[in-house]
Amino acid sequence: MIHVKETTDKTGNTDNRPEAFIRNDQYNFIKDQAQILVNGQATGNDAEVLSVLRHLSHEKVFKLFPSLDDEQKAVLNPLATVKETADAEAFLEQLTPYVIPFRNVTDQGLKKLFPKAKKLKGPKLETVDFKKRSYLGWIESSTLMYLVIEKDGRLEGLHGSFTRSAKKGICSICNRHSEVGMFTAKTKGSSQDHFIKRGNYVCQDNETCNRNINTLEYLHEFVERLQK
Incomplete structure (x- = not known):
């Protein structure tokens, strides 16, 4: 396999210079x-x-x-x-x-994306290489997964329960065979007190997932299914 050494600044982010054109x-x-x-x-x-x-x-x-x-x-x-x-x-x-970095994310911005998560820790943003991200994802308390995607020019947050699987499978986001778990999110149904659970298998390791993504098609389809 090809291994490429890449350099970034201390935050793992870089300026989105005019010549950057590759996601x-x-x-x-x-x-x-x-x-x-x-x-x-x-x-x-x-x-x-x-x-x-x-x-x-x-x-x-x-x-x-x-x-x-x-x-x-x-x-x-x-x-x-x-x-x-x-x-x-x-x-x-x-x-x-x-390479175009994923849109800038701050700790304060994450709190705004997930206002109901009062004890949100979030990922260590200073360690994230945003040039290697098509989305931002992390797991908290072993059973909660948070995802930040870019949709229509703005950041959007998704969260749900996460259950690790003992078997490998196909990730719904990167469409590759890897160690996966079931991500399940709740969406409002036809009435105020009615909720619908939807989910699918995704990579346990979001860095692996981002490294595997070679099209945004499956990510967009995954998000659309959760939000129906």
Whole structure:
């Protein structure tokens, strides 16, 4: 597997500079494509097949971005030259300045998102690398899970009970096979005193989940199901 050394400031956050155009999920998708090229090079020696593989990976990555300027294309173009792990790691490391951090979250902001959670501790935000987040998630008191997502340009909080599973399964957020647990949230039903419980399996470790996410599709679907 490809391991990339990334640098951030003390808070794990960086300024959202104008040239940043890659979300965490898109970065992970690009990383997956780079791994595919490395694996292809290691297992095959047919030059034509490898050329097609590079072309397909290059095409898939470019489709992630509807409108790319020349500078952005130049940033992504080296993917087509990736052959070995060292090539992939060097390519991915130079993408880091172009990754958009998850929206800034503060302790006070979390309290506003979860006003009914009087004893909310929250995650240690100074240790969070926001460039590696498509959402913010953490567990409190072993059985409560909190999620912060970005929806329609603003932050939104979700919370529910969390029960760890003894078996691995498919996470509803990243769609990968991992150690999961059942996340269950209550939503208001047809009357004031009527509540509906909805839930699904998600990763026990939100860092692993964020590292696995290569599309926001499943995250959005998960949230929509909970809020119906």
